[in-house]
Amino acid sequence: MYKDVIIPDVDEFKHEGGEHEYIDDLEQLSEEDRQQMILAGIDVKEEQRSGTYIQEDQSVVHCKAKQEGVEVMDVRTALEKHEWLKDYMWSGVNPEADEYTKKAYEKPHYGYFIRVLPGVKTTYPVQACLYLETDNLSQNVHNIIIAEEDSELHIITGCATKPHLQSGLHIGISEFFVKKGAKLSFTMIHNWAEGVYVRPRSVAMVEEDGLFVNNYISLRNVKSLQMYPTTHLNGPNAIARYNSILVAPEGSHMDVGGRVILKREGCRAEIVARTLSTGGKIIARGHLVGEVPGIKAHLECKGLILGDGLIHAIPELEGKAPDLEMSHEAAVGRIGQEEIEYLMARGLSEDEATSVIVRGFLNVDIKGLPEQLQREIDRAIEQGEGKFF
Amino acid sequence: MLEIVDLKVEVEGKIILEHIDLEVPEGKTYILFGPNGSGKTSLLRTIMGFSGYNVVEGKIYFKGKDITDLPINERARMGIGMSFQHPPAIDGIKVKDLLKICGAKDEEIPELARKVNFEHFLDRDVNVGFSGGEIKRSEILQLMAQQPDLLLIDEPESGVDLENIPLIGRVLNFLLKGINGNGKKYCLREEREARKRSGLIITHTGYILDYVDADLATVLFHGRIACSGNPRELLKGISEHGYEECVKCIRM
Numbered sequence: 001m002y003k004d005v006i007i008p009d010v011d012e013f014k015h016e017g018g019e020h021e022y023i024d025d026l027e028q029l030s031e032e033d034r035q036q037m038i039l040a041g042i043d044v045k046e047e048q049r050s051g052t053y054i055q056e057d058q059s060v061v062h063c064k065a066k067q068e069g070v071e072v073m074d075v076r077t078a079l080e081k082h083e084w085l086k087d088y089m090w091s092g093v094n095p096e097a098d099e100y101t102k103k104a105y106e107k108p109h110y111g112y113f114i115r116v117l118p119g120v121k122t123t124y125p126v127q128a129c130l131y132l133e134t135d136n137l138s139q140n141v142h143n144i145i146i147a148e149e150d151s152e153l154h155i156i157t158g159c160a161t162k163p164h165l166q167s168g169l170h171i172g173i174s175e176f177f178v179k180k181g182a183k184l185s186f187t188m189i190h191n192w193a194e195g196v197y198v199r200p201r202s203v204a205m206v207e208e209d210g211l212f213v214n215n216y217i218s219l220r221n222v223k224s225l226q227m228y229p230t231t232h233l234n235g236p237n238a239i240a241r242y243n244s245i246l247v248a249p250e251g252s253h254m255d256v257g258g259r260v261i262l263k264r265e266g267c268r269a270e271i272v273a274r275t276l277s278t279g280g281k282i283i284a285r286g287h288l289v290g291e292v293p294g295i296k297a298h299l300e301c302k303g304l305i306l307g308d309g310l311i312h313a314i315p316e317l318e319g320k321a322p323d324l325e326m327s328h329e330a331a332v333g334r335i336g337q338e339e340i341e342y343l344m345a346r347g348l349s350e351d352e353a354t355s356v357i358v359r360g361f362l363n364v365d366i367k368g369l370p371e372q373l374q375r376e377i378d379r380a381i382e383q384g385e386g387k388f389f
Numbered sequence: 390m391l392e393i394v395d396l397k398v399e400v401e402g403k404i405i406l407e408h409i410d411l412e413v414p415e416g417k418t419y420i421l422f423g424p425n426g427s428g429k430t431s432l433l434r435t436i437m438g439f440s441g442y443n444v445v446e447g448k449i450y451f452k453g454k455d456i457t458d459l460p461i462n463e464r465a466r467m468g469i470g471m472s473f474q475h476p477p478a479i480d481g482i483k484v485k486d487l488l489k490i491c492g493a494k495d496e497e498i499p500e501l502a503r504k505v506n507f508e509h510f511l512d513r514d515v516n517v518g519f520s521g522g523e524i525k526r527s528e529i530l531q532l533m534a535q536q537p538d539l540l541l542i543d544e545p546e547s548g549v550d551l552e553n554i555p556l557i558g559r560v561l562n563f564l565l566k567g568i569n570g571n572g573k574k575y576c577l578r579e580e581r582e583a584r585k586r587s588g589l590i591i592t593h594t595g596y597i598l599d600y601v602d603a604d605l606a607t608v609l610f611h612g613r614i615a616c617s618g619n620p621r622e623l624l625k626g627i628s629e630h631g632y633e634e635c636v637k638c639i640r641m
């Protein structure tokens with residue numbers, strides 16, 4: 001299934017070592033680490049955040065919750081505190097799914113636990129950062145995110161590496177639980193490095209009237225990224241929305257998609273992907289499964305190729321009942337000459353026109369996202385932009 | 390302002406314009422008539438410098454400079470502005486962003502937009518889902534931001550409803566006269582003095598003649614200039630006898 005993507009051998013990486021000391025204040029971070037984290041959307045002053053979790057390599061270096069009713073812990077501490085949590089662990093993801101998942105099961109290195117209590121709404125997003133510092137190391141995390149009934153939780157996670165990191169592997173198991181009437185938005189900004197292999201494995205369970213918004217932004221080089229987050233809409237009227245913005249520079253391989261399974265009446269799903277290849281290879285998948293009548297689902301995948309890139313869009317719709325509404329829209333191509341010349345007639349040079357069109361292409365307005373997070377995404381795009389050409 | 394000398398243009402291996410000689414002096418507005426497919430839009434696009442319109446013979450001069458081989462943006466910067474008949478849609482770029490690209494300042498955008506009833510479209514993506522009449526207004530608005538010295542206008546009134554035709558007509562008139570149209574009354578002499586801009590306007594209906602002072606009309610027929618003359622007289626001749634007859638009559 002993932003044959004087009006470089007497959008790293010998990011055992012080539014170290015699964016021990018890479019320990020770092022806990023810090024009480026993010027001001028204690030080194031300047032270069034701080035800059036890398038800021039680029040990945042982390043607010044190092046923590047003023048506009050309801051909580052923070054920072055993990056460097058295999059160590060938790062900072063962790064706190066700043067709002068009543070919000071829990072932020074490393075997953076080991078959380079397991080000690082909450083007897084019931086063991087029933088959530090591995091309830092969505094199968095440890096045997098592949099060798100990476102298996103490694104994370106056998107050799108886990110923490111990961112975060114973020115939970116909001118019933119009825120609680122986060123004033124600010126909770127932030128998490130998974131940071132790779134040591135060469136040739138594998139970081140195997142397991143994250144659990146729970147939005148209890150009628151709660152509202154916004155999370156921004158930034159993943160980044162120390163500058164000039166040669167090689168590394170990140171395995172991230174994430175299990176999301178969106179309870180009845182809860183809203184969860186998860187915005188992931190990845191700033192990996194040229195030699196890094198990335199294997200997120202996530203599954204979300206959404207109950208009645210729940211909303212899960214999953215945003216994924218990756219604008220930098222990455223050796224090989226492969227993921228297929230799956231959402232199960234288990235309760236009536238549950239909603240899932242995926243938005244991804246991916247840029248693959250030369251040398252990057254990405255096999256990215258999303259799957260939503262709509263299991264009850266009134267469920268809705270939308271997958272929107274904007275992919276840009278400036279020389280790299282992108283496989284953009286999307287899979288919607290409608291199991292009952294009356295569901296609605298739409299998949300939109302647009303790809304833009306600049307230079308000698310490759311984009312392979314694979315949208316799939318699977319309807320298993322009558323009276324359902326499922327559709328997709330896929331388009332891959334270069335920027336139209338007509339569009340470039342239109343902007344040139346307004347005074348822009350060809351390069352400027354191209355850059356404006358690319359920015360527009362990547363500019364997805366994400367419904368239900370706090371303005372602050374939308375700004376974070378816009379900023380990431382703006383900063384990445386100079387590097388697209 | 391604009392001088393076209395013995396122009397011959399090829400598109401996809403086909404000659405679509407031939408023996409075109411046309412001079413639009415400073416401060417003058419010319420009208421282009423011609424049946425569908427006669428080459429009117431192609432002429433404007435060639436003047437603007439669009440790819441695909443290959444000049445195989447002849448020259449185009451603007452403000453005394455040979456621009457035949459200049460890129461589009463340099464022509465725009467020299468002061469040529471064009472409104473498009475079928476502009477492309479651009480996802481993710483808002484009308485107000487485009488107006489800034491055209492040269493409008495942030496603070497003047499709402500006021501400019503109000504003049505063409507377009508203030509509710511500033512946050513829409515450029516041309517995405519615009520109706521025919523909305524496209525016209527959006528194109529004129531961009532030119533208002535651009536303030537070019539030579540206006541190339543492709544069918545400003547087609548597809549525009551009866552209420553918006555006077556509006557577009559008046560705004561175009563202001564544009565041609567280099568007046569911002571902020572409600573201030575100008576006396577005739579002032580108007581004449583302000584008028585340094587030139588225009589080349591394509592129209593089928595001639596409604597636009599009620600709003601702008603056109604100095605001359607030229608008829609394109611099968612890629613050639615068939616005749617020139619007084620805009621209203623030519624329009625009358627064409628509407629009474631049709632292009633075929635009209636062109637024949639003048640040739641005799």
Ligand SMILES: Nc1ncnc2c1ncn2[C@@H]1O[C@H](COP(=O)(O)OP(=O)(O)OP(=O)(O)O)[C@@H](O)[C@H]1O
Binds near residue numbers: 405
């Ligand atoms: N890009 C192109 N590719 C192929 N043919 C073209 C292209 N542009 C113009 N033509 C052809 O050139 C001829 C002139 O077209 P043009 O659009 O200039 O006509 P027009 O006078 O503006 O017509 P209308 O009144 O319908 O707008 C037509 O036969 C048209 O099909």
Ligand SMILES: [Mg+2]
Binds near residue numbers: 431
């Ligand atoms: Mg035309």
